[in-house]
Amino acid sequence: MSLVGPLLLATLLFSVGVYGLIARRNAVLVLISVELMLNAVNINLVAFQNLLFPTDVSASGHMFALFIIGVAAAEVGVGLAIVFNLFRNRASVDVDRVDAMRW
Amino acid sequence: MTEPSLLIQSAWLIPALPLASAAAIAAFGRRLPWHGAEIGIGAILTSLLIAIAIAWETFTTVDPAPYEAAYAWSPLGGGFVLELGMLIDGLTAMMFLLVTLVSSMVQIYSREYMHGEKRFTYYYAMLSLFTFSMLFLVIANNTLQAVVGWELVGLCSFLLIGFYWEDKSNQDAANKAFLTTKFGDVGLIVGVIVLSAGMFGLTDTPFNFLQTIDAAVAGELSTATIVLGMLLIFVGCISKSGQMPLHVWLPDAMAGPTPVSALIHAATMVTAGVFLLARLFPVLAQSATVMAVIAVVGVITLFFGGLLALVQDDIKKILAYSTISQLGYMVAAIGVGGYTASVFHLFTHGFFKALLFLGAGSLIHAVHSNNISDMGGLRRFMPHTFWTFTIGSLALAGFPLTAGFFSKDEILVAGDLWAVNGFATGTAVYWVGLAAAFVTTFYMARAWFLIFMGEHRGAGHADAHGHDAHDDDARTRTTRTTHDAHDDHADHGAHHADPHESGRQITVPLMILAVLSIAVGLIGSPFAQEKPNFESWTSTTVIAETTYPFLAEYAAAGTGIAAAAAEPSAKILHGPPTWHLDLLLIVLVVFSSAVALAWRFYGRGLPAQDPMMRMGGLTRVLVAKYGFDSFGYRFIVVPVRDRMSAWATRISNDVIDGAVAGIGTTTMRLARTTYTVVDQRIIDGGVNGAAFSAAWWSARLRRIQSGDVQRYAGALVAGVILLVLAFVAVR
Numbered sequence: 007m008s009l010v011g012p013l014l015l016a017t018l019l020f021s022v023g024v025y026g027l028i029a030r031r032n033a034v035l036v037l038i039s040v041e042l043m044l045n046a047v048n049i050n051l052v053a054f055q056n057l058l059f060p061t062d063v064s065a066s067g068h069m070f071a072l073f074i075i076g077v078a079a080a081e082v083g084v085g086l087a088i089v090f091n092l093f094r095n096r097a098s099v100d101v102d103r104v105d106a107m108r109w
Numbered sequence: 110m111t112e113p114s115l116l117i118q119s120a121w122l123i124p125a126l127p128l129a130s131a132a133a134i135a136a137f138g139r140r141l142p143w144h145g146a147e148i149g150i151g152a153i154l155t156s157l158l159i160a161i162a163i164a165w166e167t168f169t170t171v172d173p174a175p176y177e178a179a180y181a182w183s184p185l186g187g188g189f190v191l192e193l194g195m196l197i198d199g200l201t202a203m204m205f206l207l208v209t210l211v212s213s214m215v216q217i218y219s220r221e222y223m224h225g226e227k228r229f230t231y232y233y234a235m236l237s238l239f240t241f242s243m244l245f246l247v248i249a250n251n252t253l254q255a256v257v258g259w260e261l262v263g264l265c266s267f268l269l270i271g272f273y274w275e276d277k278s279n280q281d282a283a284n285k286a287f288l289t290t291k292f293g294d295v296g297l298i299v300g301v302i303v304l305s306a307g308m309f310g311l312t313d314t315p316f317n318f319l320q321t322i323d324a325a326v327a328g329e330l331s332t333a334t335i336v337l338g339m340l341l342i343f344v345g346c347i348s349k350s351g352q353m354p355l356h357v358w359l360p361d362a363m364a365g366p367t368p369v370s371a372l373i374h375a376a377t378m379v380t381a382g383v384f385l386l387a388r389l390f391p392v393l394a395q396s397a398t399v400m401a402v403i404a405v406v407g408v409i410t411l412f413f414g415g416l417l418a419l420v421q422d423d424i425k426k427i428l429a430y431s432t433i434s435q436l437g438y439m440v441a442a443i444g445v446g447g448y449t450a451s452v453f454h455l456f457t458h459g460f461f462k463a464l465l466f467l468g469a470g471s472l473i474h475a476v477h478s479n480n481i482s483d484m485g486g487l488r489r490f491m492p493h494t495f496w497t498f499t500i501g502s503l504a505l506a507g508f509p510l511t512a513g514f515f516s517k518d519e520i521l522v523a524g525d526l527w528a529v530n531g532f533a534t535g536t537a538v539y540w541v542g543l544a545a546a547f548v549t550t551f552y553m554a555r556a557w558f559l560i561f562m563g564e565h566r567g568a569g570h571a572d573a574h575g576h577d578a579h580d581d582d583a584r585t586r587t588t589r590t591t592h593d594a595h596d597d598h599a600d601h602g603a604h605h606a607d608p609h610e611s612g613r614q615i616t617v618p619l620m621i622l623a624v625l626s627i628a629v630g631l632i633g634s635p636f637a638q639e640k641p642n643f644e645s646w647t648s649t650t651v652i653a654e655t656t657y658p659f660l661a662e663y664a665a666a667g668t669g670i671a672a673a674a675a676e677p678s679a680k681i682l683h684g685p686p687t688w689h690l691d692l693l694l695i696v697l698v699v700f701s702s703a704v705a706l707a708w709r710f711y712g713r714g715l716p717a718q719d720p721m722m723r724m725g726g727l728t729r730v731l732v733a734k735y736g737f738d739s740f741g742y743r744f745i746v747v748p749v750r751d752r753m754s755a756w757a758t759r760i761s762n763d764v765i766d767g768a769v770a771g772i773g774t775t776t777m778r779l780a781r782t783t784y785t786v787v788d789q790r791i792i793d794g795g796v797n798g799a800a801f802s803a804a805w806w807s808a809r810l811r812r813i814q815s816g817d818v819q820r821y822a823g824a825l826v827a828g829v830i831l832l833v834l835a836f837v838a839v840r
Contacts, residue, residue, distance in 0.1 A: 102817070102819070108816025
């Protein structure tokens with residue numbers, strides 16, 4: 007199996023994630039975009055582990071992917087909590103309007 | 110040499126006590142019941158006691174070795190040591206006795222004489238300082254220390270002569286005294302340097318008296334050093350000891366209070382010059398030239414100085430000129446090898462001149478006038494002053510058996526012995542000395558008759574109630590400048606209450622001094638043939654063993670008496686005094702003829718016109734004081750004042766002030782430039798610029814922090830892309 011497919015997929019996902027991160031206004035969608043980017047990286051890790059180092063018993067690529075999934079879960083937990091609080095205070099989750107921490 | 114006694118070792122207390130008392134009086138004398146007089150009198154009496162004890166010890170010890178002790182200080186490291194020390198021998202002890210005794214008499218006397226005077230405390234502080242200065246000079250074991258004392262004496266005399274400084278004429282007198290003596294001081298200092306330069310290679314302490322004397326006697330000093338050094342030192346003595354032609358300050362110094370005059374004339378000022386000559390006698394005895402110069406100056410002074418007293422009306426002026434004349438005797442005696450005679454005359458003269466001045470002060474105190482033409486008949490009013498003043502006059506005139514007789518005869522005998530050695534100066538001292546003795550007797554008899562005999566002519570101010578003798582001083586000084594000593598008894602004919610005897614504080618010192626004026630002569634008289642006598646007291650081993658080196662040369666060259674060096678007179682000491690009946694006879698004739706002449710003129714009170722004023726040209730010359738004052742005024746004072754001071758002013762104003770102002774302006778300009786450029790622009794600009802640039806940049810940079818999370822994320826992504834591209838490019 008060639009690396010091209012997974013890498014293309016990962017690139018696509020990552021680009022979509024970057025676009026969503028920069029362009030979406032909804033905080034929940036920004037969080038989802040971050041998830042997309044993290045999972046693009048996961049695809050890369052798993053693909054490289056399987057296709058380039060299939061005999062490596064330590065399977066660090068897989069291990070990393072698992073860690074990233076765990077971290078992503080924690081991140082979403084914290085992120086959603088912030089978003090909830092934001093919504094509770096402002097009745098809006100528009101990140102454009104959350105600019106109190108400026109000069 | 111035995112260990113000197115504790116007494117001698119503590120001789121430094123003698124000058125130290127008056128110094129301490131001067132400081133104490135200045136510090137808190139004003140608050141004491143006697144306004145400081147008690148400190149001064151107490152200190153000087155203590156000094157006197159020590160001085161008497163030391164005098165007794167040195168007197169009774171036959172041939173004592175001089176005791177020397179000094180603090181050494183070598184400011185330039187090795188090979189050059191300055192000393193602050195003391196040299197105690199018979200000469201020092203004699204001067205200690207004289208100075209402390211006269212000073213204590215003067216201080217006791219001044220309590221009444223200066224009573225109620227403003228600056229009374231200052232006066233006593235000055236008296237103490239004056240006494241200290243002289244004692245410091247006397248105790249000195251080196252010439253440099255002597256110069257310090259010498260200058261201090263000059264300073265104190267300046268301050269005391271100008272004591273009544275409210276009067277311009279008194280200021281002038283003080284300035285005159287100071288500047289005239291200062292002129293001689295230059296000679297003294299240069300002379301001291303010359304001598305020390307000669308000593309420089311020989312010892313570490315080039316200023317030391319004893320070492321200088323030893324070196325000179327041993328012939329280690331070159332003739333040029335001795336002649337030049339001693340002649341220059343003698344210039345100092347000329348000015349300080351009132352020798353012609355620098356005597357001009359001494360009569361004017363009468364502007365000070367009368368007790369100060371007594372101090373100056375008897376103990377603390379004019380004796381300094383003779384003392385220094387006596388101290389350095391073995392040095393100057395090495396050179397016939399030096400001795401001849403000294404003798405000539407002395408002879409001129411003793412005769413012509415005495416003549417000036419003839420035409421004076423002011424009692425203090427008469428005494429001043431007599432001091433000049435007597436100092437001439439002392440200096441002349443030094444010049445003819447009469448070391449003992451000179452020192453002895455210094456000693457006796459101190460007592461009777463102090464007596465005469467204090468007596469004159471008592472008279473002035475009573476009649477409120479300095480002028481003998483205002484006195485007359487005072488023997489009835491002032492019996493104590495009368496008999497003490499009479500004794501003083503007799504001593505001054507050299508009446509047999511008074512102190513002045515013995516000492517003056519010693520000088521004449523010294524002159525005679527010097528003449529035997531073949532020196533014309535000896536003959537001159539003998540005969541001129543006799544002639545001057547006639548003059549002395551005559552003017553003292555004149556003063557005595559006019560003061561005490563006849564009827565009281567009444568004088569003084571109608572409103573005289575206080576102690577305004579200084580007013581009289583000032584008035585007669587003004588009179589003097591008009592060259593007419595006789596115009597001022599007409600303008601105050603108002604009858605004054607009868608004069609009265611002074612109080613005990615004035616008369617008791619007079620009596621003490623009167624007794625001493627007779628008694629002190631005995632220790633140097635033919636009555637004291639055995640040692641100890643005055644000669645053994647004031648001589649030292651050096652003086653006792655030294656001979657005049659030039660006598661042998663003269664004998665070899667055929668001049669003078671052949672083989673004079675083998676004669677006893679070649680020694681400095683003449684041996685114990687002997688009776689000279691021929692001289693006694695001559696002196697008696699001189700004395701009685703002078704008194705008889707004075708009696709003929711003045712015995713019946715003041716003649717309508719003073720015969721002294723009718724001597725034609727001689728009177729004019731004497732009244733003009735040989736023209737020294739007008740000469741000095743025209744050729745020294747006027748050029749200095751009108752030309753030199755103008756130049757000095759110009760130099761001061763233009764050059765020095767200009768330089769100072771230039772430096773000031775430059776500094777100011779520099780400071781201003783530094784301020785505007787360095788401080789304001791560079792330093793402040795730097796600080797402000799840093800602040801402003803920080804503000805400017807922060808105003809722009811803070812916009813980056815927009816608070817927009819997505820913009821941060823975009824920047825992050827852009828950054829990553831840039832980094833990746835850069836990474837790829839570098840690769």
